[in-house]
Amino acid sequence: MTTTVECPTCKAPVTWDASSPDRPFCSPRCRLIDLGAWAAEEHVIPGDELEQDLFSEDVPRQ
Template identity: 60%
Template sequence: MSNDKPTRTYPCPQCRTLTRWDNNPWRPFCSERCKLIDLGDWASERHAIPGDPEAPGDDFQD
């Protein structure tokens, strides 16, 4: 009898390629390339978390 767990796979959020969860240094992405593409999308504001634009923030107004 083996105690090996089944390999968990999932689609990469960037390219949708089926990839392994265990021993994947770029998880949840399939590769460093997909990870960097996603980071670039956040940096260029193609991704955003919705919020109330009128909500008070940490900005000080004089």
């Protein structure tokens, strides 16, 4: 039995096996588009906001 999933970027069908090395994406292009969206903070994982930036100058350095 072959499993087919939908590419998260372009919605093309992708076979979930060794013949699709970019799975769940259909191509390296779709994989890079998704990576760029994460880098641009278009995709986020929900969670509580941090009260203080960990890299701000107010954090004491050891």
